[in-house]
Amino acid sequence: MLLQTLHIALQYLKTTYxxxxxLIFSLIMPLVFTGVLGVTIGGGSxxxxxxxxxxxxVNEDGGVLAASLVSTxxxxxxxxxxxxxxxxxxxxxxxxxxxxxxxxxxxxxxALQDGKSPTVQFTxxxxxxxxxxxxxxxxxAATSELASTVAAARTSVAVAEKLGLFDRxxxxxxxxSDALARVAAQWTPARxxxxxxxxxxxxxxxxxxxxxxxxxxxxxLVTFALVSILNGAIVLIIEREQGTLRRLLVMPMRKGGxxxxxxxxxxxxxxIQAAILILVGQLAFGVNWGQAPLALVLLLLAFSFSVTSLGxxxxxxxxxxxxxxxxxxxxxxxxxxLGGAWWPIEITPAWMQRLAQVTPTYxxxxxxxxxxxxxxxxxxxxxxLAALVGFGVAFMAVGVWRFRYE
Amino acid sequence: MKSIYIALKDTLIRFRDRNGLLxxxxxxxxxxxxxxxxxxxLTGGGEAASPITDIPVAVVNADRGEYxxxxxxxxxxxxxxxxxxxxxxxxxxxxxxxxxxxxxxxxxxxxxxxxxAxxxxxxxxxxxxxxxxxxxxYSPLIVRSIVEQIANGFSPGILGGRVxxxxxxxxxxVLGPALAQLPAAVAEASGRSDAPAGIELVTSTVxxxxxxxxxxxxxYFAPSMAILFLMFTIFEASRSILGEEREWTLQRMLSxxxxxxxxxAGKIGGVFLTGVLQLGVxxxxxxxxxGLNWGHSLPGLILLVIGTVAAAASLGALITALARDAAQAGxxxxxxxxxxxxxxxxxxxxxAYPAWLQPLSKLTINxxxxxxFTDLSMRxxxxxxxxxxxxVLFGIAAVFFTLAVWRLPRRFVR
Numbered sequence: 001m002l003l004q005t006l007h008i009a010l011q012y013l014k015t016t017y018x019x020x021x022x023l024i025f026s027l028i029m030p031l032v033f034t035g036v037l038g039v040t041i042g043g044g045s046x047x048x049x050x051x052x053x054x055x056x057x058v059n060e061d062g063g064v065l066a067a068s069l070v071s072t073x074x075x076x077x078x079x080x081x082x083x084x085x086x087x088x089x090x091x092x093x094x095x096x097x098x099x100x101x102x103x104x105x106x107x108x109x110x111a112l113q114d115g116k117s118p119t120v121q122f123t124x125x126x127x128x129x130x131x132x133x134x135x136x137x138x139x140x141a142a143t144s145e146l147a148s149t150v151a152a153a154r155t156s157v158a159v160a161e162k163l164g165l166f167d168r169x170x171x172x173x174x175x176x177s178d179a180l181a182r183v184a185a186q187w188t189p190a191r192x193x194x195x196x197x198x199x200x201x202x203x204x205x206x207x208x209x210x211x212x213x214x215x216x217x218x219x220x221l222v223t224f225a226l227v228s229i230l231n232g233a234i235v236l237i238i239e240r241e242q243g244t245l246r247r248l249l250v251m252p253m254r255k256g257g258x259x260x261x262x263x264x265x266x267x268x269x270x271x272i273q274a275a276i277l278i279l280v281g282q283l284a285f286g287v288n289w290g291q292a293p294l295a296l297v298l299l300l301l302a303f304s305f306s307v308t309s310l311g312x313x314x315x316x317x318x319x320x321x322x323x324x325x326x327x328x329x330x331x332x333x334x335x336x337x338l339g340g341a342w343w344p345i346e347i348t349p350a351w352m353q354r355l356a357q358v359t360p361t362y363x364x365x366x367x368x369x370x371x372x373x374x375x376x377x378x379x380x381x382x383x384x385l386a387a388l389v390g391f392g393v394a395f396m397a398v399g400v401w402r403f404r405y406e
Numbered sequence: 407m408k409s410i411y412i413a414l415k416d417t418l419i420r421f422r423d424r425n426g427l428l429x430x431x432x433x434x435x436x437x438x439x440x441x442x443x444x445x446x447x448l449t450g451g452g453e454a455a456s457p458i459t460d461i462p463v464a465v466v467n468a469d470r471g472e473y474x475x476x477x478x479x480x481x482x483x484x485x486x487x488x489x490x491x492x493x494x495x496x497x498x499x500x501x502x503x504x505x506x507x508x509x510x511x512x513x514x515x516x517x518x519x520x521x522x523a524x525x526x527x528x529x530x531x532x533x534x535x536x537x538x539x540x541x542x543x544y545s546p547l548i549v550r551s552i553v554e555q556i557a558n559g560f561s562p563g564i565l566g567g568r569v570x571x572x573x574x575x576x577x578x579x580v581l582g583p584a585l586a587q588l589p590a591a592v593a594e595a596s597g598r599s600d601a602p603a604g605i606e607l608v609t610s611t612v613x614x615x616x617x618x619x620x621x622x623x624x625x626y627f628a629p630s631m632a633i634l635f636l637m638f639t640i641f642e643a644s645r646s647i648l649g650e651e652r653e654w655t656l657q658r659m660l661s662x663x664x665x666x667x668x669x670x671a672g673k674i675g676g677v678f679l680t681g682v683l684q685l686g687v688x689x690x691x692x693x694x695x696x697g698l699n700w701g702h703s704l705p706g707l708i709l710l711v712i713g714t715v716a717a718a719a720s721l722g723a724l725i726t727a728l729a730r731d732a733a734q735a736g737x738x739x740x741x742x743x744x745x746x747x748x749x750x751x752x753x754x755x756x757x758a759y760p761a762w763l764q765p766l767s768k769l770t771i772n773x774x775x776x777x778x779f780t781d782l783s784m785r786x787x788x789x790x791x792x793x794x795x796x797x798v799l800f801g802i803a804a805v806f807f808t809l810a811v812w813r814l815p816r817r818f819v820r
Contacts, residue, residue, distance in 0.1 A: 032749075133457060144605070196533045
């Protein structure tokens, strides 16, 4: 009985992987998708470096304070700054060469010295709003640094004024310049309040984090395993329509054994697809898949089980192949997208992040991130495992209950 | 005449198939809604430049003085309410654990000596620590920059005081006894922690967003998903010619007094008509359901639809001509549809692709069609804006169609 079940499973796998199309859809296609999505999502990030956003900078002010803002922006770890004339900066921001253009208008230095609030223009590229938003905050940090330097120098001038220094003939402008130089000199080596950012990960070093590929590699694993498994499951209906399932039923086997054999094969094909993509991610894109092998295996088993069960559910409720095919296609794209397999879930609105939790893909993505990016093990992915197995049991129960053999 | 009849019959059959309609019409609409919502298209209006909102942040204040509390107050202030969703955490370990579990994108830890450092006249320094979620790209950087801005806000008081003391001590000979007031004057001047005269950042956006009402991701993904599923429909429909051959219905048709050319023309015409109707319904539905504006040029829109469908149908016919059988045509069709989709920007905005990918992207029908449709739907463009795309699409159609017409008859003549 068990042997026959295994035999049915093996037969399915043989037919699947003998065809040349398996090579295209299991290997080449995911490779291209992982690559394109990875480099796009990763933005300026390279080899674990935090993302740097390309920003065009226009300095129309000849003053010393504007020059200091330029060097602060150039020193920002989050920005890759190119100094350009205004027209070129804006034109190339519009075409998408830069995520944003920053224009320092003439008169900025003078306005700051006079205690006024000058403006700096920040023009974002409309199709790169998220990188632009990050860049905007980095620019704000730089402008606040300059404003603080100026304010500190003005504080010193105010104290001197209070004590009547300038009434005794001292030059206020020179005194201000001196104060500014001293503030700047103190700022660089010993800034009174620094901000230290560090990623929370148990990986040995942050450069094990592979930029955009750590999103696209598990994301495409989830997507292509989903496609493989659901397409496999709806074959059950073809077999029913063509009568081969009925033919199998005359064998001295229980119905359950035949169905189990088919499902086992579909489940295994999903695992094989996942394994191929793990190798692709590790070898071609440097994603750190080998961090916690036991956790990874458990997560893959739970994910494949939940999706196989989803396939069984579709096979159980759909009456015809055409219906199952339509249902499966809409479902596989929707839950892959919704669960965060196509883009980082952080960019979606809060209500969508909550909605995502009703998809098994969300839990799989969370689990994969825990392992490859946060460097965690089995203990951390227990909630994800529970959710996936829970989905799996529920889908499978309904699917098997509703399934008709002929 | 017979060709037209075949084309109409094929189209009618496809639009009577309820499951087929699910894939042709429901799937692209559902996905456009999901993608549009993900990239912030359904919220409508809003601040275009702040697509990321409500970043969950854990805040730990280990400082007992007034300045640590000021930092907390700023993080919880109304100014940052849209961007941040802060919550206090008990201690550093709890906050780190929240980041590690992915419950928050970052944790901000105000050190115990923060107020001391702010009020110190010596050169004490301290660090605010920001723990970030490595699985997130944008929000941790945003939190970090915000904390830097807050920290910078405290610096004038501290540095100003220090520099004032240093500078004035050098002026002791000039000042004489007035120097005695120095400590009081410094305390007064540096005690003000209210924001100094700052630099105001005036934000705006260019490209992709000139239509009133702000960036609308749906205006990108509605045409994008329509194009993706148009390709699926067309390749699937094109290979039906091979399906008819396999099931001997093609041979049966040939036994009637109908020329081979007429049958082929009817078949390809049916594919074309199906595609035009599919795109037409999707454009109409997205205008009605989501209020999407498809631009100022009806002729431009119509020519773009025809050009896109013609290019895709010609490629479909070429694949049919080159494939060994229906199964192989199915594989090639799916593969081409998916590769074109990822390169052409159907899943992510192709304008965000790195420069080296752009030429590859522009090899696809999808990219040209998408550029044209988004010129209309996102930028509210007119005929002149979409004319280049229309020309390219008709050019692609002409090349593929010529190749297909040359190869197709040979395919069937044995």
